[in-house]
Amino acid sequence: MSKIKFKRVLLKLTGEAVSGEGGYGIDQKVVRNIALEIKEIHEMGIETALVIGGGNIFRGSIAANAGMDRVTADYMGMLATVINGLALQDALEREGVNTRMLTAIEMRQVAEPYVRRRAIRHMEKGRVVIFAGGTGSPYFTTDTTASLRAIEINANVILKATKVDGVYSADPVKDKNAVKFTDLTYMDVLQKDLKVMDATAISLCRDNNLPIIVFSLMKKGNIKRVLTGEKIGTIVKGG
Numbered sequence: 001m002s003k004i005k006f007k008r009v010l011l012k013l014t015g016e017a018v019s020g021e022g023g024y025g026i027d028q029k030v031v032r033n034i035a036l037e038i039k040e041i042h043e044m045g046i047e048t049a050l051v052i053g054g055g056n057i058f059r060g061s062i063a064a065n066a067g068m069d070r071v072t073a074d075y076m077g078m079l080a081t082v083i084n085g086l087a088l089q090d091a092l093e094r095e096g097v098n099t100r101m102l103t104a105i106e107m108r109q110v111a112e113p114y115v116r117r118r119a120i121r122h123m124e125k126g127r128v129v130i131f132a133g134g135t136g137s138p139y140f141t142t143d144t145t146a147s148l149r150a151i152e153i154n155a156n157v158i159l160k161a162t163k164v165d166g167v168y169s170a171d172p173v174k175d176k177n178a179v180k181f182t183d184l185t186y187m188d189v190l191q192k193d194l195k196v197m198d199a200t201a202i203s204l205c206r207d208n209n210l211p212i213i214v215f216s217l218m219k220k221g222n223i224k225r226v227l228t229g230e231k232i233g234t235i236v237k238g239g
Helices: 028-042 060-065 070-094 116-124 142-152 186-191 199-207 222-227
Strands: 008-013 047-052 099-103 128-132 157-162 212-216 234-236
Touching (some): 028 047, 028 070, 070 128, 116 128, 142 157, 186 234
Parallel strands (some): 008 157
């Protein structure tokens, strides 16, 4: 068996990752496939936490640009992440993986309120922890949530799972001349305005020396490949 490179990880998923081809709503088959990938690393003994976006249901920034009050729009987006979190929790538990979902906005009927020590204890007991509800405050993205929670739980790395196989100089779908980066520093990302995570999230990672690995979720087994040290995707660290 390959050597495990990280002991505790935070996996960041976009809302679109669970929507399948449609880009909207929740595709149960896609969610189950993600759950099976997570189960694979969980069975390797890796302590795993998840943060998922809500863009497949509601995107606060778009609603705010259309005239909705920004704070209201952001809270609606946070609630969308809870719906996605419940879908992932259900899929994981149907595969026999014990989970706990913790939300930054209290809704005790469906999840536990976020408490840092409780989250860490759940992982130590072998449960996959899902962080939902964003940071609980408007004006922050789920990328920032991922950075903040990863730092709080002392994760070794953030795994940013996307639909492309790393970070490019431009959108590889739109620009055939886009160049893929294998290694970047935090300052590279900020200065070149690369679309890895937003600037607040990157700054948090830089200040706390937390590496980010960006890779494709589309290829089966990629999460395990990253965690056993295979050179796929793009790693952001240092600098």
